[in-house]
Amino acid sequence: xxxxxTTSVVVFTRDLRVRDHPALVAAAxxxxxxxLFVLDDGVVAAHGSANRTAFLLDCLADxxxxxxxxxxxxxxxxxxxxxxxxxxxxxxxxxxxxxxxxVSGLAQRRMRRLRALLEPTGVEVHAHxxxxxxxxxxxxxxxxxxWKVFTPFYRRWLDHPWRPVLxxxxxxxxxxxxxxxxxxxxxxxxxxxxxxxxxxxxxLCRGGETAALExxxxxxxxHLDEYEARHNDLPSDATSRISAHLHFGTLxxxxxxxxxxxxxxxxPFVRQLCWRDFYHxxxxxxxxxxxxxxxxxxxxxxxxxxxxxxxxxxxxxxxxVDAGMRQLSAEGFxxxxxxxxxxxxxxxxxxxxxxxxxxxxxxxxxxxxVANNQLNWQWTAGTGTDSNPNRIFNPTVQSKRFDPRxxxxxxHVPELSDVPAPEIHEPESGTRRRVGYPEPIVDHHExxxxxxxxxxxxRE
Numbered sequence: 163x164x165x166x167x168t169t170s171v172v173v174f175t176r177d178l179r180v181r182d183h184p185a186l187v188a189a190a191x192x193x194x195x196x197x198l199f200v201l202d203d204g205v206v207a208a209h210g211s212a213n214r215t216a217f218l219l220d221c222l223a224d225x226x227x228x229x230x231x232x233x234x235x236x237x238x239x240x241x242x243x244x245x246x247x248x249x250x251x252x253x254x255x256x257x258x259x260x261x262x263x264x265v266s267g268l269a270q271r272r273m274r275r276l277r278a279l280l281e282p283t284g285v286e287v288h289a290h291x292x293x294x295x296x297x298x299x300x301x302x303x304x305x306x307x308x309w310k311v312f313t314p315f316y317r318r319w320l321d322h323p324w325r326p327v328l329x330x331x332x333x334x335x336x337x338x339x340x341x342x343x344x345x346x347x348x349x350x351x352x353x354x355x356x357x358x359x360x361x362x363x364x365x366l367c368r369g370g371e372t373a374a375l376e377x378x379x380x381x382x383x384x385h386l387d388e389y390e391a392r393h394n395d396l397p398s399d400a401t402s403r404i405s406a407h408l409h410f411g412t413l414x415x416x417x418x419x420x421x422x423x424x425x426x427x428x429x430p431f432v433r434q435l436c437w438r439d440f441y442h443x444x445x446x447x448x449x450x451x452x453x454x455x456x457x458x459x460x461x462x463x464x465x466x467x468x469x470x471x472x473x474x475x476x477x478x479x480x481x482x483v484d485a486g487m488r489q490l491s492a493e494g495f496x497x498x499x500x501x502x503x504x505x506x507x508x509x510x511x512x513x514x515x516x517x518x519x520x521x522x523x524x525x526x527x528x529x530x531x532v533a534n535n536q537l538n539w540q541w542t543a544g545t546g547t548d549s550n551p552n553r554i555f556n557p558t559v560q561s562k563r564f565d566p567r568x569x570x571x572x573x574h575v576p577e578l579s580d581v582p583a584p585e586i587h588e589p590e591s592g593t594r595r596r597v598g599y600p601e602p603i604v605d606h607h608e609x610x611x612x613x614x615x616x617x618x619x620x621r622e
Contacts, residue, residue, distance in 0.1 A: 167193040169254055169337055173247055173261040174199045174236075175269070177292050177411035178221040179371040180228045182328045184290035185260040190331035196254050196340065197229050197236050202243040205268065206357055209524070213494035216354050216362040217369040217528045221410050223351055224370025234334035238351065244275045251285055254337050262411070263289035265298055265442045266532050267449030293411065295419045295435055296322050298443035308447030310547050312440050319436050327417045363494040367406065367528065374407035382422060390430040394499045396482075397569035401498060402431070405529035408438065415439075438534060444547060445533040452532050453517065455545040460620055463515035472603050473508055474522050476575070479594070479602035481586060482561035483507050485574035492574070494528040499564050505542040506555035511609040513616065516543035551617055554610060561587040575599070 172189035174197065180186060189195050199222060206215065226236040239246040251259060259280065263273075277287050291297040301318040302309070309315035354362065367373075385392070385400045392400040407413040419435050422428040445451060455461075472478050476487035486500030496504070501523075508519045520539040524530040540546030544553060565571060568586035572579045577597045578586055585593065594601060 166255065167337075168258075169194040169196065169256040170258040170260055171196045171198055171247070171251055171254065171256045173259060174225065175262060175411075176264060176409065177262040178218075178225045179374075179412050179414065180225070180232065180330050181371065181375075182292070182414035182417040183262075184292045184325075184328060185262050185288070187328050187331060188288060188290060189258070189260040190334060192258065193335065194254075194337045195234060195334045196250060196256060196337065197234055197334070198247065198250055199225075199236060199238055200243045200246045201238065201240040201352070201357070203241060205243070210358050211525050211527075211530065212354065212358055212360040212362045213366055213526055213528045214530055215358045216366060217406060217494075218410065219351055219354060220369030220373070221371070221412055224372050224412070226351075228371060229334065232331060232334045234336050237340065240352075243272055244279065247276060248279050251280060254340065256285065258286045258288060260288045260290060262292040263297070264293055265446035265449075267452060270446075270449060291325070292414065292416075294439045294442050295319075295324065295416045296439055298439075298446035308444050309440065310444075312437065312548070315440050315443075316433065316436050319439060324416060324420065327414070327420050363492055363526065365493040367403065367493070367495065369406070369410065369412065369528075371412040374404065374412040377407065378402070378404055378413060378418065382425070385427075386422060386425060386431060387427040389427045393430075394564050396485075396497055396499055396565040397567070397573070399497065403495065405531075405534075406495070408435075409529045409531045409534075440547075441533040441537040444537060451540070451546075452536050456537070456540050456547055457545055457549040459545055459549070459551060459617075461513075461515070461545070462616070462620070464513045466512065466514065469512045469603060470508075470514055470518060472600075473504070473512065473514075473519075477600050478507065479600045480507065480557045480561075480606075481568075481571045481575055481578055481589070481599075482565060483557050485565075485571045488574040490523070490526050494526055496523075496527070497570075499560070500570075501538070502542055503555050503557055503560050505539055506553070507557055509539075509543040510554050510613050511557075511604050511606055513609075513613050516540060516545065554613075556606060558588050558606065 170189040170192035172186050172195060177183060222236065229236050237250065239250065273289060280287055296319050301322055381402045388400065392398055404413055408415055415435055419432045423432045474487065476484040478484055483504050486496050486504045490496045505519055508514050509516050516539045520536050523535055537546055541548055542553065544551035562584065566583065568583045571586055577599050581589055581593055589599060
């Protein structure tokens with residue numbers, strides 16, 4: 163009697179690559195492999211954005227091409243994620259499901275539902291590490307729970323053994339007939355308009371593993387050795403810009419860290435990957451901090467739709483703040499230093515709830531990541547793991563320090579293009595009228611005095 167071939171399903175989520183992919187390597191041990199991605203309509207409706215969706219479609223097209231080079235294809239399904247994975251498992255007779263473990267509340271709930279459906283029927287569900295450098299929970303403070311302070315986490319993170327970087331499977335074999343079965347055949351990728359309303363930002367970067375590897379190689383060759391000195395320099399734009407690729411998993415964070423850590427400039431750059439791991443382990447332990455304060459101060463945030471609109475549209479009258487917000491709109495990206503400046507302005511100068519700022523970022527950022535975005539916003543707001551309410555960025559001081567000649571401002575606020583430094587950081591009223599640039603919506607010093615008075619009142 164002929165024994166049926168072993169079949170595994172590998173479900174891609176935020177790991178859209180073939181290099182250093184533990185779940186894919188494990189699935190490839192079976193005789194037949196079904197590479198699957200599910201476009202979850204509920205997730206797209208609730209959390210999708212035109213920018214991330216457009217980038218995702220690039221990633222899926224590139225992943226499909228890479229899988230075809232290995233002899234397989236990408237099976238694309240659309241609907242409820244758990245239901246669609248279950249249907250593919252049933253229709254192909256797969257005995258195992260492999261996927262990358264993730265940390266968000268959504269990911270944890272989906273995994274529990276999938277296990278509850280499949281494991282009682284004998285189908286094994288394996289979650290592999292591949293989203294972070296060091297798995298969440300691999301180290302823990304002596305008091306237990308998740309790490310709440312970065313520096314001791316960083317020390318343990320550096321000391322923890324890293325797994326070896328994995329190669330690409332030599333070949334993958336799809337089950338016979340999968341191309342022409344109505345329920346499982348690989349389908350054409352939908353157009354952006356089919357998935358979400360609105361257009362993507364005009365200067366959106368290209369997605370996919372191929373583009374990611376090119377971006378990393380070129381940036382590391384040109385800028386890694388100067389990263390520590392220049393990563394805060396707004397006009398030079400010398401940061402790696404791989405954050406979207408890390409979010410969608412077109413780059414393995416472990417492979418990036420392994421390749422770069424011993425090169426000149428590598429240590430401070432890899433430290434930033436540790437910050438990413440730090441926030442992922444925090445979210446894994448407390449998924450609710452995606453929307454709740456990590457450490458509540460009982461803030462009584464201002465409700466001011468006009469100020470919020472001026473901030474989102476880049477017309478606050480503070481040139482560096484407006485430059486950052488307009489870069490976000492045009493590119494779906496913002497320089498990290500600018501992110502801190504605009505977040506401080508919203509939560510301290512305007513005293514508007516960090517959740518509103520985080521939501522606006524998530525609506526546009528290609529690298530919009532629940533762990534990084536929400537917890538970095540809380541770091542700035544003073545409600546996060548490091549709850550310092552006095553972390554305040556003076557936008558004019560920041561502008562003069564990190565954009566001394568005003569080149570970043572000119573790039574993104576064209577009405578100020580002929581205003582010389584140092585005036586460009588704080589234009590005179592006559593200049594503002596001449597070029598059509600608004601007056602500041604607040605006085606920074608008065609706003610911060612009011613903010614501190616509010617903090618004092620909340621403590622009493």
